[in-house]
Amino acid sequence: MTVQTTAARGAGPRDKEVRRLDRVIIRFAGDSGDGMQLTGDRFTSETASFGNDLSTLPNFPAEIRAPAGTLPGVSSFQLHFADHDILTPGDAPNVLVAMNPAALKANIADVPRGAEIIVNTDEFSKRAMQKVGYELSPLEDGSLDGYSVHPVPLTTLTVEALKEFDLSRKDAGRSKNMFALGLLSWMYHRPTEGTEKFLRTKFAKKPDIAEANIAAFHAGWNFGETTEDFAVSYEVAPAAQAFPTGTYRNISGNLALSYGLIAAGRQADLPLYLGSYPITPASDILHELSKHKNFGVRTFQAEDEIAGIGAALGAAFGGSLAVTTTSGPGVALKSETIGLAVSLELPLLIVDIQRGGPSTGLPTKTEQADLLQAMFGRNGEAPVPIVAPMTPADCFDAAIEAARIAVTYRTPVFLLSDGYLANGSEPWRIPDTDELPDLRVQFASGSNHTEDDGTDVFWPYKRDPQTLARPWAIPGTPGLEHRIGGIEKQDGTGNISYDPANHDFMVRTRQAKIDGIEVPDLEVDDPAGSASTLVLGWGSTYGPIAAAVRRLRAADAAIAQAHLRHLNPFPSNLGEVVKRYDKVVIPEMNLGQLATLIRARYLVDAHSYNQVNGMPFKAEQLATALKEVIDD
Numbered sequence: 071m072t073v074q075t076t077a078a079r080g081a082g083p084r085d086k087e088v089r090r091l092d093r094v095i096i097r098f099a100g101d102s103g104d105g106m107q108l109t110g111d112r113f114t115s116e117t118a119s120f121g122n123d124l125s126t127l128p129n130f131p132a133e134i135r136a137p138a139g140t141l142p143g144v145s146s147f148q149l150h151f152a153d154h155d156i157l158t159p160g161d162a163p164n165v166l167v168a169m170n171p172a173a174l175k176a177n178i179a180d181v182p183r184g185a186e187i188i189v190n191t192d193e194f195s196k197r198a199m200q201k202v203g204y205e206l207s208p209l210e211d212g213s214l215d216g217y218s219v220h221p222v223p224l225t226t227l228t229v230e231a232l233k234e235f236d237l238s239r240k241d242a243g244r245s246k247n248m249f250a251l252g253l254l255s256w257m258y259h260r261p262t263e264g265t266e267k268f269l270r271t272k273f274a275k276k277p278d279i280a281e282a283n284i285a286a287f288h289a290g291w292n293f294g295e296t297t298e299d300f301a302v303s304y305e306v307a308p309a310a311q312a313f314p315t316g317t318y319r320n321i322s323g324n325l326a327l328s329y330g331l332i333a334a335g336r337q338a339d340l341p342l343y344l345g346s347y348p349i350t351p352a353s354d355i356l357h358e359l360s361k362h363k364n365f366g367v368r369t370f371q372a373e374d375e376i377a378g379i380g381a382a383l384g385a386a387f388g389g390s391l392a393v394t395t396t397s398g399p400g401v402a403l404k405s406e407t408i409g410l411a412v413s414l415e416l417p418l419l420i421v422d423i424q425r426g427g428p429s430t431g432l433p434t435k436t437e438q439a440d441l442l443q444a445m446f447g448r449n450g451e452a453p454v455p456i457v458a459p460m461t462p463a464d465c466f467d468a469a470i471e472a473a474r475i476a477v478t479y480r481t482p483v484f485l486l487s488d489g490y491l492a493n494g495s496e497p498w499r500i501p502d503t504d505e506l507p508d509l510r511v512q513f514a515s516g517s518n519h520t521e522d523d524g525t526d527v528f529w530p531y532k533r534d535p536q537t538l539a540r541p542w543a544i545p546g547t548p549g550l551e552h553r554i555g556g557i558e559k560q561d562g563t564g565n566i567s568y569d570p571a572n573h574d575f576m577v578r579t580r581q582a583k584i585d586g587i588e589v590p591d592l593e594v595d596d597p598a599g600s601a602s603t604l605v606l607g608w609g610s611t612y613g614p615i616a617a618a619v620r621r622l623r624a625a626d627a628a629i630a631q632a633h634l635r636h637l638n639p640f641p642s643n644l645g646e647v648v649k650r651y652d653k654v655v656i657p658e659m660n661l662g663q664l665a666t667l668i669r670a671r672y673l674v675d676a677h678s679y680n681q682v683n684g685m686p687f688k689a690e691q692l693a694t695a696l697k698e699v700i701d702d
Contacts, residue, residue: 086295087302093152094258094306095160098250099177100169100190101138102131102145105247110147112251112268116260118320118497121308122151125613127159127686128493132350132433139193139201144176155312157613157620159494161688165257167250169193169224172202183216188253190246192225220299224249231289235282245286252290259305262291316499323462323491324351326498327421328358330469332365335391337470338477338509343390344369345382350433351489352395352423375403379420383407386416387554389513389544391473395421398440399430405448408482410556412452412580415531415540417476417483419469420444420454424488426684435684436489438609439660444484445638445667451577453584455479456637458486460612463498465491468635470506477511479587480539486637488659490610490686514541514550519562528552530564538583585639592641595619596630603700604651606676608634608664610686611657617689618696627700637664645672655679655699657692 096113098106107128117124127148136143150160165186168174170193181187194207208214209221228249232242248269255262266284273280294300321329335342346356348371360369368390372378379394386392396404401422411418424440426432444456455475459468465487476483517526518541530552531540543550552564560567561575594604607615612633619631632647634640648654648668654676656665662678669676679695681687 086300088259088305089302090305090307092154092306093150093156094165094304095148095150095163096165096167096254096258097146097148097163097177097180098167098169098247099144099146099173100167100247101172102133102136102143103138104145104169105244106130106145106147106169109247109251110149112265113254113260114149114495115268115320116255116262116264117149117151118318119264120261121310122306123154123156123309123312124149124151124320124496125156125159126150126493126495127490129685130434139170139172139198141172141176141202144172146173146177151306153307153309155309157617158686158689161690165254167254169246169250171199171204171208174208175202175204178208181217184218186218186220187214188220188222188250190224190250191221192223222253222293222299227289227293228286231286232282235278235285237282242282245283248283248286249290249293252287252292253294253300254290255287256291256294257300257303259303262287313497314499318497318499320495321463321466321498322354322493322495323459323465323487324354324423324493325358326463327459327465327469327485327487327492328355330466331355331359331391331393331419331473332362332367333466333506334470334473334509335366337506338391338473338511340389340391340477340511341366341368342393343367343382343385344393344395345372345378345380345385346370346393346395347372347375347378347400349375349397349400351425351492352397352400352421354492355395355421355423375400376407379404379407379418383411383414383416383418386411386418387414387545389542391419391477392417393419393421395423397423397425397433398427398437398443401440401443401447408454409448409450409452411482412448412454413556413559414554415480415580415583416542417473417480419472419476419483419485421469421485421487423492424486426489426682432684434489436610436686437659437682437684438486438488438611439663439682440486441608441637441660441663442666444486451581453581454482454484454638455584455587456484456486458609458635458637459491460609460633460635462491462494462496466498466501470509471635474507474509475587477509478539479537479583480542481584484638486609488610511542513547514543515547517549529562531559531562533579533583538579538586587639589636589639589641591643592632592634592647594630594632594647597623598628601628601630602652603628603655603696604630604632604648604653605655605657605696606632606634606648606664606668607657608637611659614687614689614692615657618687618692621689621693622696622700627697629696629700634664637667640671648672648674648676653677653699653702655696657681657687657695659686 130145228246382392382394426435426437459465472485519529657679665678
């Protein structure tokens, strides 16, 4: 972190020293009921409007309301913002805001010596400390001597600031997160207007509550301005050179994915239908799409996962751009219907926001362990294309690409995001509509085959010679009635067939259709052209990998990087790329699933580097591992 100090503007308490930084990592931590996600989200929104590049990492317990004051109940929100382009939420916070002893204990191991720690001293009671294993107060036993500690009675100060409001001490104390937000907003010169507008909108039906929260927010700002404990504030300039010209907004992965689905429906000129069952961390997509009926979106919250995908497949048969959203456990339940969609050869998007497993696993933690399930998790030979976004903002483009493949090739398509992308956020340039691809399709409108006796008929499985896609016939179109069902289809007619030769032909044809999908060649980032080691990734590992590669190159190490968006089919040049390098390293948040596929397909001895702790890779951790491979 680069620091540039400007002189103090006077001797009074309001004329304090201002230091200029090139980047900062802040982590808010407290009980799941302390509003840490809201606090982090508001700080992020103001940072985005200020023009910094940013990346976030929300981290919260799986329980709706975990036991107060316990380690399993700690919720945190980390934000990395800078005056230049950044790739990750950061390895370690420069500032930790700890609302109670549990928050301090759960996060202190990540905080480097010399960092600033702001603690809410009101919560450091003997009982609260004993609950998390503190025999003595960490504020007094010397264990925090290596840090810059700011003890602040956040609750007391908040209650005092809200005396004029008709609130109980308990209700007034709930606004302490807004006091903390005001203090941090002063420390880093964040705008305030957006937060005030947000609070008035959020509590429009309770204006007294809105004004109380705004008062707490202002009190936190004023406390930073006047107290002697905070002698320095910081400036992080906008990232003016980091972004191409355009209109930007901060966006999370699930929101970007939702917008991408809406855009795909509009570009395909099809109604968008979502059949879904709520599951963490995919539920936000259902919530968001339900708000957009004006764009021809229809959402159906089914009674279970199987009903959700069944309804979506029915909508695809009826001519909609059909989507079902879920996470890993739901994919297992949907597998039979995905196989049916392969057999029926209908466009269907299966959005899998991966989380830690197996079974119900770790609902609020991230993982990349559904790749092999997406690739092979069905009975029989049932190939399905797989697309994976790289960053939260890239979820928009990945959704459109998945829709392109689905409608062009008449196939279900997996879209593999994960919890890290879904909940994380970054700046996104809003594209012009003329930048989006034309996804319009022609439905079958008449006969397409002539029988030996000269009769014109409709064959539902007569294929396009280029794409091998079958015609998409809307039910009710005169003369296009055809049989549908789960039993194997006869080539051309679609009638039920038990013929072994026909089954062999249909299986190979469906595989050939997927193998023939046109995807871009894999691009390799190898500026020196002399690297002997390639680091290959997919999905959300893009940011940590790119940040690690950037660090290694800054230390004059030669290393190449490539990242896969299309995992089935692979880009046609992938084999040539991986065989070009002496060493191939594949970091994954699983036990080596892509590495298994690469070894099997290309007979390359790829080095697998794995992590399955529910958290994304850290850049420094990856850089160290990659350096060891280079030097080996």
